[in-house]
Amino acid sequence: MSRVGYEPSYQEKTVTYRRVGEGELFTDPDVDRAREYFRSKSRAMVPKVMTVKEAVSRFIADGDYIAVGGFGGTRIPTAVLHEIVRQGRKNLGLSGHTATHDCQILAAGGCFDRCDVAYVVGLEARGLSRVARRRFEKGGVKVTEWSNAALAWRYKAAAMGVSFLPVRTMLGTGTGAASAGVLMECPFTGKVFLAVPALYPDVAIIHVHRADVYGNSQIDGILIADWDLARAARRLIITTERIIPHEDIRDEPGRTVIPYFLVDAVCEVPYGSYPANMPYEYYSDERHLREWLEAEEDEERFRAFLDRYIYGVTDFMEYLERCGGIERLRQLRAEEFCLRDERRDS
Amino acid sequence: MASRAAATPAKEPAGPEPVPYNRMELMICVASRYLENGATVVVGTGAPCAAAMLAQRTVAPDLMIMFEAGGIGPILPTMPISVGDSRTYHRGLVASSMAEIMEHCQRGLIDYTFLGGAQIDMYGNINSTMIGTDLQHPTVRFPGSGGANDLASLCWRTMMITVQDPRRFTSRLDFITSPGYLTGPGAREAAGLPPGTGPYKVITDLCVIGFDDDTKRMKVNSLHPGVDRRTVEERTGFELLWEADTPVTDPPTPEELRVLRAEVDPYRYIIGRG
Numbered sequence: 001m002s003r004v005g006y007e008p009s010y011q012e013k014t015v016t017y018r019r020v021g022e023g024e025l026f027t028d029p030d031v032d033r034a035r036e037y038f039r040s041k042s043r044a045m046v047p048k049v050m051t052v053k054e055a056v057s058r059f060i061a062d063g064d065y066i067a068v069g070g071f072g073g074t075r076i077p078t079a080v081l082h083e084i085v086r087q088g089r090k091n092l093g094l095s096g097h098t099a100t101h102d103c104q105i106l107a108a109g110g111c112f113d114r115c116d117v118a119y120v121v122g123l124e125a126r127g128l129s130r131v132a133r134r135r136f137e138k139g140g141v142k143v144t145e146w147s148n149a150a151l152a153w154r155y156k157a158a159a160m161g162v163s164f165l166p167v168r169t170m171l172g173t174g175t176g177a178a179s180a181g182v183l184m185e186c187p188f189t190g191k192v193f194l195a196v197p198a199l200y201p202d203v204a205i206i207h208v209h210r211a212d213v214y215g216n217s218q219i220d221g222i223l224i225a226d227w228d229l230a231r232a233a234r235r236l237i238i239t240t241e242r243i244i245p246h247e248d249i250r251d252e253p254g255r256t257v258i259p260y261f262l263v264d265a266v267c268e269v270p271y272g273s274y275p276a277n278m279p280y281e282y283y284s285d286e287r288h289l290r291e292w293l294e295a296e297e298d299e300e301r302f303r304a305f306l307d308r309y310i311y312g313v314t315d316f317m318e319y320l321e322r323c324g325g326i327e328r329l330r331q332l333r334a335e336e337f338c339l340r341d342e343r344r345d346s
Numbered sequence: 347m348a349s350r351a352a353a354t355p356a357k358e359p360a361g362p363e364p365v366p367y368n369r370m371e372l373m374i375c376v377a378s379r380y381l382e383n384g385a386t387v388v389v390g391t392g393a394p395c396a397a398a399m400l401a402q403r404t405v406a407p408d409l410m411i412m413f414e415a416g417g418i419g420p421i422l423p424t425m426p427i428s429v430g431d432s433r434t435y436h437r438g439l440v441a442s443s444m445a446e447i448m449e450h451c452q453r454g455l456i457d458y459t460f461l462g463g464a465q466i467d468m469y470g471n472i473n474s475t476m477i478g479t480d481l482q483h484p485t486v487r488f489p490g491s492g493g494a495n496d497l498a499s500l501c502w503r504t505m506m507i508t509v510q511d512p513r514r515f516t517s518r519l520d521f522i523t524s525p526g527y528l529t530g531p532g533a534r535e536a537a538g539l540p541p542g543t544g545p546y547k548v549i550t551d552l553c554v555i556g557f558d559d560d561t562k563r564m565k566v567n568s569l570h571p572g573v574d575r576r577t578v579e580e581r582t583g584f585e586l587l588w589e590a591d592t593p594v595t596d597p598p599t600p601e602e603l604r605v606l607r608a609e610v611d612p613y614r615y616i617i618g619r620g
Contacts, residue, residue, distance in 0.1 A: 070430075071415045071428065071429075071430030072428070072430065073427070073428045073430065073431065074415070074428060074430040074431050074432070096490070098415070098430065098492060100428075117490045118490060118491055118492060118493075119489045119490050119491070119492035119493075120487075120489060120490060121487055121488070121489055122488070122489035124391055124427065124428050124429065125391045125392055125427055125428070125615075126427070128488075128489070133486075133487050136484070136487040137483070137484055137485070137486070137487050138483075142482065143481060143482065145475065145481070145490060145491070146491070147491040147492070147493065147494070147495040147496045148414060148444060148448070148491065148492050148493040148496060149444065149445070149448035149451075149452075149493060149495075149496035150496070152443075152444040152445045152448065153445065153448075156445055167452070168452055168499060168500060168538065168539065168540060169448075169452070169495055169496045169499045169500060170491075170495055170496075170499070171499065171525070171537040171538040171539050172522075172525050172528045172533065172534065172536075172537030172538070172539060173471075173495060173522045173523065173524065173525050173528075174473075174475065174521040174522040174523060175475070175490075175491050175495050175522070175523050175524070178481055183538070191538065192537070192538030193538065194538070220441075221432060221435065221441045222415055222416030222417060222430065222434075222435060222441045222442060222443060223416060223441075223442070223443040224415050224416060224430060224443060224444050225443065225444045225445065226443075227443060228445065277428070277430075277431045277432055279431075279432040279441075280432065283431075283432070284427060284428070284431065286427065336432060338423050338424070338436075
C-alpha cells in the first residue's frame with residue numbers, strides 16, 4: 001500500500017555494503033561509547049575560565065586526536081596552537097579540515113603523526129608550507145584522505161549521535177579509495193552512497209567572538225564547521241576575544257552557537273586568531289604570514305623564527321607584542337573594515 | 347610577462363581599438379562569459395573569483411556567488427585571500443557554513459563551480475593530492491581535495507581555469523583527487539555520482555576546451571587569437587579531439603579589460619601573475 005505516492009518496491013531489498021576506502025580510521029565512530037562518555041561529562045554551570053597554558057596541560061594529552069575550529073586562515077585559536085607547540089605535545093591525531101596556518105603551526109612543532117586530510121600543507125593563495133610538506137613527505141605522518149564536505153559531515157554525524165552519514169561525494173576517485181568510507185546501497189531507492197563515519201575528536205579548540213565564564217559562546221559571521229564540531233568533540237576548549245556578562249547571553253539566546261555544557265575551558269585571548277582573520281574584528285596579517293613562509297626556506301632561519309615567536313615567549317600577548325603590538329592590530333582592524341588596504345603597500 | 351596571445355593581438359576589422367592583454371586577463375575574460383545571468387556558482391579564490399566578479403559586472407549581474415566555507419551573495423569589496431575570509435560574505439545575504447554550501451550542491455541547486463589543480467587528464471579528472479606512487483610517502487605532497495572533490499561531484503557544471511602545458515595536461519594522473527568523467531561515458535553514474543553532472547569547460551591560455559558528448563573526452567572548442575593547433579598539441583600530454591573548423595575565441599573586449607583592471611583586481615593580485 002503506497003501512502004506517499006512512492007512505490008514501496010524497496011521492501012524486498014537487502015542492503016549491501018562494500019568497503020571502498022583503504023584508509024585507516026583514526027577515531028572511534030561508535031555512538032554508544034560516545035554516549036557513555038557524554039553521560040559522564042559534567043553538566044555543572046560553573047566558571048571555567050583559565051589560562052591557555054592551563055587549558056592545554058589539563059585537556060590535551062600526547063596521542064589525543066584534535067580538531068581545530070575556523071578555516072585555517074580565519075578564526076583559528078592561534079594561542080592554543082602555539083601553546084601545544086610550546087608544551088611539546090607529540091603524536092597527536094589531526095583533523096585536516098582546511099588546515100592551513102593551523103597545520104603549519106602544528107607541523108612546525110612536529111606535534112602530529114596522523115591526519116585525516118581534506119586540505120593540508122597549503123595556505124590557499126598564499127602558497128605552500130615547506131615545513132608542513134616535508135612532514136607529509138618524509139615525516140612519518142600517516143594519512144587518510146577525505147574532502148572538506150566529508151569531514152564537515154563526519155562532524156555532523158557525530159553531532160547527531162549517529163555513526164555514519166550517507167553522502168554523494170568522493171565516489172569513483174582516489175580520494176574515496178584512500179578514505180575510510182564504505183559504499184552502501186540506499187534501502188529506499190537502491191542508489192549508491194558513500195557512508196562516512198562519525199568523527200568524534202578527543203579535543204576541539206574553537207575561537208569565538210564572545211563567551212561568558214561558563215562557556216556559552218557567540219560567533220559572528222560564517223560558522224564553517226564549528227556548530228557540529230563543538231557538538232562532536234569529547235572535550236572542548238574555547239578561546240574568546242572577550243568574556244561577556246552571563247546576562248548578555250540570556251538577553252539574546254538565539255545568538256548562542258555553543259552552550260556551556262559542551263565546554264571544558266574558557267580562555268580570554270584578545271586578538272586570539274592573529275595572524276588569521278577574525279571577522280568584524282581584524283583582517284589577516286599577510287605580512288607576518290609571508291614572513292613565516294619565507295623563514296621556512298632555511299632550517300636555521302626557521303629555528304630562529306620559531307624561537308622568536310613561539311618558544312621564546314611566555315604567552316600569546318608577548319607574541320602579539322613581537323608582531324607589532326597594538327599599532328599593527330589597529331592597522332589590521334582598519335583593514336577588516338576596508339578603511340584602508342594594507343596589501344597595497346606591503 | 348607577455349604571453350603568446352598578448353604578443354599577437356587579434357585583427358579586428360572594425361570596432362574599438364584592441365587593447366593588449368596578458369594570458370591571465372585573457373583566461374579570466376573568456377571564463378566570465380560562460381557564467382549566465384541568474385545562475386549560482388561556488389568559486390575559489392584567485393582567477394575563478396575574478397571571473398565570477400567580472401561576470402557579475404558584465405554578462406551576469408544577477409550571478410549568485412558562493413564560497414565553500416559559508417559565504418553567500420557577497421558584494422565583494424576586494425578580492426578575498428581565502429575562501430573563508432570575511433570578504434566572502436561582505437554585505438552578503440547569508441553567513442552560513444561549510445555543510446550548508448555543500449548541501450546546496452548535493453541537493454542540486456548549484457549550477458557552476460570553478461576549480462584548479464596540478465594535473466588534469468582527457469576526461470577532466472583532477473589531481474591536487476600528490477606526485478608519486480605511495481600516498482604515505484609521496485614525492486611531492488599537495489594540499490588534497492579541500493572542497494574540490496565535493497564541488498566536482500555535486501555541482502551541475504564544473505569549469506577549470508589553468509595554464510596549458512604537457513606536465514599539467516597528462517595522460518595519466520598520479521592520483522584522482524576530484525572526478526571528471528572518470529574512465530568515460532557512464533562512469534560517473536556507475537560510481538554513484540549524480541547524473542547529469544561533470545566537467546563543462548576548461549579555459550586555458552591557449553584555447554577553450556569542452557567535452558565530447560559521445561566519448562566524454564576533451565574537445566577543443568576554440569583557439570585563442572594567434573594560437574595554432576600545433577602549439578596546443580605540443581602543450582598537451584594526450585590526444586585532443588577538435589571541433590570541425592575550430593573557430594577563434596573572441597578576444598577580451600576593451601570593456602571587459604577595463605572592468606577587470608579597474609574594478610575587479612585593481613591591485614593586480616591575480617592579473618599581475620599573467
